[in-house]
Amino acid sequence: MVPRRLRSGTARRIPEPLPPETPKEIVLRWLREGEIQLLGLVPWGSNATFLAVITHEATSGLAIYKPQRGEEPLWDFPHGTLCYREVAAYVVSEALGWGLVPPTVLRSSGPYGRGALQLYIDADPEENYFTFREDPALQPVLMRLAVFDLITNNADRKAGHCLRDRNGRIWAIDHGICFHAQPKLRTVIWDYQGQAIPEDIVAEVRVFYQRLKEDVGLRAELARLLSAEEIAALEARTLALLERPVFPHPGPWRSVPWPMI
Numbered sequence: 001m002v003p004r005r006l007r008s009g010t011a012r013r014i015p016e017p018l019p020p021e022t023p024k025e026i027v028l029r030w031l032r033e034g035e036i037q038l039l040g041l042v043p044w045g046s047n048a049t050f051l052a053v054i055t056h057e058a059t060s061g062l063a064i065y066k067p068q069r070g071e072e073p074l075w076d077f078p079h080g081t082l083c084y085r086e087v088a089a090y091v092v093s094e095a096l097g098w099g100l101v102p103p104t105v106l107r108s109s110g111p112y113g114r115g116a117l118q119l120y121i122d123a124d125p126e127e128n129y130f131t132f133r134e135d136p137a138l139q140p141v142l143m144r145l146a147v148f149d150l151i152t153n154n155a156d157r158k159a160g161h162c163l164r165d166r167n168g169r170i171w172a173i174d175h176g177i178c179f180h181a182q183p184k185l186r187t188v189i190w191d192y193q194g195q196a197i198p199e200d201i202v203a204e205v206r207v208f209y210q211r212l213k214e215d216v217g218l219r220a221e222l223a224r225l226l227s228a229e230e231i232a233a234l235e236a237r238t239l240a241l242l243e244r245p246v247f248p249h250p251g252p253w254r255s256v257p258w259p260m261i
Contacts, residue, residue, distance in 0.1 A: 014039060015053055017122040018061035020167050024103060030056045031105045031117050036065060038111050047071050047082065047176065048112070051120065062122075065107075066176070067115035074177070076184070078227075082176035086116035088225040089152055089175030092234075095218055096151075096208045098144050100172045106225075121163050121171045128261055129159035129188055132170075140198075141170045146189045146247060147201055151238050152178040157187035159261045179226055181233040186257045192247035202245045209238045 018027060034056035042049040048070020054063045071082045083106065090104035104118040132138055149157050155177040163171045177184070211218055212235055222231050250256075 015060040015062065017120055018059075020165060020169070027103045027119055028105060030054060030059060030061070031063060031103060031119065032107070034059075036063075036107070036110050036117070038065065045174075050111075052111075052117070054117070062120035064118045064120055064173075065110060065112075065115055066118075067110060067112035069113050070115075071176070076182075077177055077180065083114065083116040084225040085178050086118065086175050088222060089172075089178055090118075091218070091221055091225070092152055092208075093148065093172075095211055095215075096144075096148065096204060098141075098148065098204070100141075100145055100148055100170070101175065102171055102173065118173070121165050121173070123163035123165050123171070127164050129162040130261070132164055133189075133191060138170060142189065143192060143198065143247075144201055144204075145170070145172055146187070146192055147197060147205065147241065148172065149185065149187050149189065150241060150248070151205070151234065153180055153184050153233070153237060154178045155180065155184035155186050156257045157189060158257050158259065159188045179230045179234060181227075181229045183251060183253065185251065186255055188256060188260050190250055190255070193249045195247050197241070197245040197247060202242065205238060206242055209235070209242060212238060 018030070031054065034054035037053045037055070039051045039053060042051055048067055050065040052063050052065045053060055066083055066086060068080050068083045071080060073079045087104050087106045090101040093099065093101040102119040102121055104116055106114070107117050108114050110117070133142060145162065152175065154175065156174065158174070161172060161174040163173060165171060219231070
């Protein structure tokens with residue numbers, strides 16, 4: 001559902017989101033090359049987030065635009081890097097083969113300059129991780145999401161950052177404060193603490209680790225988005241998970257985000 005409240009003084013026609021069956025390659029080109037027209041500022045969140053219409057080759061749809069210049073300074077993350085981390089999360093999700101993060105690209109120019117542009121997910125705003133976490137059919141994807149947050153060191157996995165689209169698919173959004181070199185994990189997904197990570201997930205992580213070590217293209221892509229120290233920490237976290245494939249307990253630091261939804 002398109003957000004009901006947008007900070008905008010201009011009424012504009014809002015197109016339908018792109019059909020969910022649109023091939024990923026077409027979506028990525030649409031995001032990279034399409035014209036961006038802002039509908040308004042999404043009024044929640046600490047950083048500037050815009051709902052935008054993207055038009056490319058007569059195809060219009062919705063995306064989320066997060067400009068670098070709209071990022072609020074943080075004491076522990078380098079300023080101006082959140083949009084890069086959004087894209088890095090998509091890169092890692094795809095390298096794992098999990099498709100958890102909506103297609104996301106870095107646009108060098110936009111209405112407010114450089115920023116991350118992500119496919120808008122048409123989801124029920126009344127649903128979040130807490131409303132569907134006990135669904136038995138969703139356990140495999142939710143376990144993968146928990147592992148994804150461990151690997152990426154997600155410092156802000158709120159329940160509302162887990163979406164279920166109109167076809168029942170789970171998506172993960174808002175990854176601006178991931179990939180710190182120091183432990184920062186804050187998440188609402190502690191349901192699996194102490195449990196062994198299923199072998200099929202471990203096998204997929206092992207393939208990802210090999211790619212991370214050997215795939216020159218993947219490393220180059222991440223190097224454009226993260227520092228060398230952050231990439232080394234990503235490798236170390238992935239290896240640690242493979243050496244001890246168990247969902248962890250909350251750490252000694254604050255282990256849940258605020259607010260939790």
